[in-house]
Amino acid sequence: MALLEVDNLSKSFGGVTAVQNVSFAVDRGLVYSVIGPNGAGKTTLFNLITGVYTPTEGDIRLDGQSIAGVEPHALALKGMARTFQNLQICMNMTALENVMVGAHLQLDRNLIKAMLRFPGIARRDSELKDQAHELMRFVGLERYWNLGASSMPYGALKRLEIARALAAKPQILFLDEPAAGLNSMETGEIDELVRKVAGNDVTVVLVEHDMKMVMNISDRILVLDYGKKLTEGTAKEVRENPDVIAAYLGSNV
Amino acid sequence: MSVLKRQYPLMILAGVLLLLPLVLPNNYYYDIAIRMAINAIIVLGLNLLIGFAGQISLGHAGFVGVGAYASAILPSQFGWHPLLAMGAGAAIASTIAAIVARPIFRLKGHYLAMATLGLGIIIAIVIKNEAAYTGGPDGMPVAPLGLMGFEISGEKQWYWVLAAILLFSFWAARNLIDSPFGRALRALHGSEVASQVMGVDVVRYKVTIFVLSAFFASLMGSVTAHYIGFVTPNIADFFHSIELMTMVVVGGMASIYGSLIGAVLLTALPQALSTFEGWETVAFGSILILCMIFMPKGLVPTLAARFGRNGQEDR
Numbered sequence: 001m002a003l004l005e006v007d008n009l010s011k012s013f014g015g016v017t018a019v020q021n022v023s024f025a026v027d028r029g030l031v032y033s034v035i036g037p038n039g040a041g042k043t044t045l046f047n048l049i050t051g052v053y054t055p056t057e058g059d060i061r062l063d064g065q066s067i068a069g070v071e072p073h074a075l076a077l078k079g080m081a082r083t084f085q086n087l088q089i090c091m092n093m094t095a096l097e098n099v100m101v102g103a104h105l106q107l108d109r110n111l112i113k114a115m116l117r118f119p120g121i122a123r124r125d126s127e128l129k130d131q132a133h134e135l136m137r138f139v140g141l142e143r144y145w146n147l148g149a150s151s152m153p154y155g156a157l158k159r160l161e162i163a164r165a166l167a168a169k170p171q172i173l174f175l176d177e178p179a180a181g182l183n184s185m186e187t188g189e190i191d192e193l194v195r196k197v198a199g200n201d202v203t204v205v206l207v208e209h210d211m212k213m214v215m216n217i218s219d220r221i222l223v224l225d226y227g228k229k230l231t232e233g234t235a236k237e238v239r240e241n242p243d244v245i246a247a248y249l250g251s252n253v
Numbered sequence: 254m255s256v257l258k259r260q261y262p263l264m265i266l267a268g269v270l271l272l273l274p275l276v277l278p279n280n281y282y283y284d285i286a287i288r289m290a291i292n293a294i295i296v297l298g299l300n301l302l303i304g305f306a307g308q309i310s311l312g313h314a315g316f317v318g319v320g321a322y323a324s325a326i327l328p329s330q331f332g333w334h335p336l337l338a339m340g341a342g343a344a345i346a347s348t349i350a351a352i353v354a355r356p357i358f359r360l361k362g363h364y365l366a367m368a369t370l371g372l373g374i375i376i377a378i379v380i381k382n383e384a385a386y387t388g389g390p391d392g393m394p395v396a397p398l399g400l401m402g403f404e405i406s407g408e409k410q411w412y413w414v415l416a417a418i419l420l421f422s423f424w425a426a427r428n429l430i431d432s433p434f435g436r437a438l439r440a441l442h443g444s445e446v447a448s449q450v451m452g453v454d455v456v457r458y459k460v461t462i463f464v465l466s467a468f469f470a471s472l473m474g475s476v477t478a479h480y481i482g483f484v485t486p487n488i489a490d491f492f493h494s495i496e497l498m499t500m501v502v503v504g505g506m507a508s509i510y511g512s513l514i515g516a517v518l519l520t521a522l523p524q525a526l527s528t529f530e531g532w533e534t535v536a537f538g539s540i541l542i543l544c545m546i547f548m549p550k551g552l553v554p555t556l557a558a559r560f561g562r563n564g565q566e567d568r
Contacts, residue, residue, distance in 0.1 A: 050450060076452030088450075090443025092507065093436070101440040105452040107433035111461060114432035115425040121432055168451060 001064055003028040003172060003203050004049070009058035009068075011041075011048055018044040020227040021058070026172075026205060026220075031198045033206045033214045035238075036224035037247060042207045043085055045224070046176050049205075050082045051075045062172070076105055081170035083161040085177040085207070091150040095141065095160055098149055099132040100125075102167025132167060139163040139193055155186045162193065172203040179210045187213055215239065223247070262510070263424050270416040274409070283408035285524060287480060290415035293516035294422045295473045296500045297509065298466035303498070304506035305430060306462050307442030308358065309366045312373020313497050316467040318380055318489020319346040320474030325395045325484045326386050335398045339475040346471030347464045349376075354460040370491070377489040392485030395478040411480050418476075422469070426509050438462060439507070503544050505551025514552055 002025035011019045019041040026032045034042050047053040049060055051072040060068045062078055081102070090098050107128065108114075113121055136145050139159040144152050149160065158178055165173055175194065179187040191213045198204050198217075208214050214221065215235045223230040223238060225247040231238060238244055277283050295317065302308050323342025327333040333341070349372075357368045380387050387393060398405050405414060429435045440448040441455045449455055478484045487493065496519065504515020522540065526533035548555040 052446060052450075071454075072446070072449040073452050073454045076450060082450055084447065088444040088447035090440045090447065092443045093439055097436055097439075101436050101448065101453075102451050104433060104437055104440075104448075109433050109437065111429070111434050111465065114434040115429045117428040117432070125432070164447075164451070 002026055003063060004205070005059075005061040005064075006045075006049065007059040007061070009045070009048060009060065010056050011044055011053060012056050018227050019048065019224075022224070022227075022229045023058075024222050024229065024232055026203060028171075028203055029198070029201060030219040031194065031204045031206060031217050033208060033218040033221045034224060035208065035211070035214055035221060036230070039226075040224040041227040042224055043176060044227075046082065046174055046205075046207060050080060050174055076168060079169075079171035080174070081165035081168040081172075082174035083158075083165055083176055083178060085180060087154075087157050087161065089149045089157050089160060091148075093149055095136065095144045095147055095149050095152060096129065096132050098160055099135055099163045099167050100128055102164035103128055103131070103169075105168065132163075135163045135166055136160075138166070138196070140189065155182050158182065158186075158190070159193065162197070166197065166202075170202060172205065173197065174205045174207075176207050177209060178206070179208060179213055191217060262427070263420070266423055266513075267420055270420065274412065280408045283412050285521065287408060287411050287415050289517045289520040290412075290419045291473050291477055291480075292497070292500060292520050293513050294415075294419055295470050295497055296504070296512045296516045297422050297426045298469035299497055300501045300504075300506065300508070300512045301426060301429065301438070302462050302466045303501050304508065304511075305435065305442065306438045306459060308459055308463065309362075309369065309498075310463070310466070311366050311370040311491075311494050311498060312376070313369075313466070313470050314489050314491070314493035315373035315376030316346040316350065316470035317474035317477070317493065318376055318486070319349065320471030321395075321478040321484045321488050322380055322387055322474075323471070324398075324475035324478045325393050328396045329394075330386065335396060335479065336400070339472065342475050343468050343471040346467045346474075350464045350467035351460060354463045355456065358456060358459040358463070370494075373489070373494050374491060377486060377491070380489050381486045387486070390486055392483055394483050395481070397482065398476075398479035405479070415476070423509065423513070426512075430509065434458075442507075499541060501551075503541065503551055505553035505555070508551060508553040508557075511551050511553035518552075 004026040006022060006024050009019055009022045010017065022045065034045060036042055044053065048055050051070050054069040058068070059066055062080065067075060067078065090101065107124060108121055133145060136142050139162050141156055141159055141163065144156055149157065152160065162175070162178065178194065179190045182190065187210055194204060194206065194217055206218065218235055220232065221235060221238045222232045223244050230243050230247055231241050273286060277286060299310065299313055302310055320339070320342040323345060324335060324338050327338035327341060328335050353372055357365065360368055381390055405411060437448060437453045437458055441453055441458055445455055474488060477488065500515035500519045501512065503519060504513070505511025522537060523533060526536045529536050
């Protein structure tokens with residue numbers, strides 16, 4: 001059974017249908033990419049799956065269980081994590097604390113115990129600090145660990161979001177344009193990082209505009225155009241599909 | 254950070270509170286110190302809500318009023334033990350907060366400010382109008398607070414009671430901020446959608462911290478009532494809410510030390526300015542405006558940044 005199944009999913013905002021009857025399935029352990037021209041509905045699709053929007057129609061199943069319309073914080077419990085196209089970093093916290101927030105659900109969130117600082121809470125927090133440190137090293141941010149997030153450069157924040165998402169120990173990770181706004185060297189580093197993540201048994205679903213990166217690392221690719229599924233297949237199949245070429249280049253085939 | 258080093262600020266505060274009586278010349282100064290402590294404890298709770306979680310409340314004096322009047326009414330008219338009345342007041346304030354919090358926290362920004370403002374005003378009006386119980390605008394006397402046959406009376410005894418509560422609140426607030434619960438609070442302030450995706454049930458956290466701050470505001474209302482021995486509806490009114498809010502902002506949003514500094518300064522300032530006779534409100538207002546122009550983040554965060562320390566670590 002596929003880890004994630006999307007079935008006839010639609011979302012309309014007033015009269016505009018941003019996503020229309022999209023179906024696909026993502027198998028465990030793959031890097032699955034969603035591409036399409038600007039405004040094709042990629043981010044809307046992400047927001048639907050990760051619970052930020054409620055679908056107008058259709059179903060989404062994770063591990064066979066329907067998750068359509070479930071709130072984001074409940075989806076996190078099911079092992080779903082994501083990053084954002086427009087950065088959603090907590091600028092009022094340090095880089096390390098941002099990563100620690102990612103592990104929220106693995107911790108004791110009791111208010112009274114926190115106020116009285118029960119020994120268990122302090123101990124677990126100091127373990128978590130080490131783990132968060134390790135994750136920052138994994139994404140290549142070790143030199144920023146003690147800095148406030150607000151004083152980090154843009155490229156580093158992109159990777160900080162990935163570290164935070166990984167702290168949740170997700171089974172499926174959604175990356176919304178992780179290379180957007182990065183130069184080619186930084187994009188290469190993200191490329192490498194996504195491979196490392198996928199190598200650690202995390203299923204990765206990726207929205208990305210950088211075609212070189214997508215073609216390089218994706219096991220399967222879904223192409224959206226005007227909210228509809230254009231095609232789906234391996235990098236080679238997608239590259240040679242005349243509809244895809246038409247959608248991107250606007251030629252009449 | 255070692256366990257001992259972590260507690261340095263607590264030890265410093267304890268030292269200050271212990272040594273302060275040596276330099277307080279008379280009961281007038283004790284009285285000011287007590288009022289500072291009461292405000293500081295309320296402001297610590299309010300800053301968790303406003304500064305750390307980023308949710309505004311312009312009606313917090315309402316909760317102070319609930320506690321004050323519970324301690325005034327329940328013992329004198331229903332024969333309750335004062336401690337029980339204090340607990341009941343805090344329970345009522347928490348319940349009101351919990352009931353109104355869910356609809357209120359669907360609102361953001363100005364709307365949230367208006368809703369909490371309205372809540373505070375409603376509580377103040379109820380207190381003013383239920384004259385049969387509350388004595389109306391004239392207020393009512395409050396029985397002294399007895400603990401196991403021992404009655405707290407006089408500024409010196411109250412000073413030690415409040416020093417102990419303040420120390421505990423300071424310790425608890427610092428613990429809370431540096432815990433998974435506190436990180437979730439700060440995270441939902443930083444990015445609500447990101448914290449949701451990480452599994453933070455943001456509505457629950459906002460409601461919980463609102464209830465907690467209402468609980469402490471009510472307790473301090475009870476303490477104020479017993480300490481002064483008399484309550485008037487002023488304790489619940491809008492101006493008191495604004496005063497508390499100003500302490501948070503001037504001291505520094507999202508700063509535990511700032512809460513203390515804000516409460517101390519804004520309690521002392523009107524006393525210090527009383528020499529201006531008639532102009533003290535103008536002087537008070539001018540100082541606030543200058544503060545906000547030159548230190549919009551509040552005293553403690555601004556000074557911490559100026560002296561080159563990492564502001565994120567200095568709370």
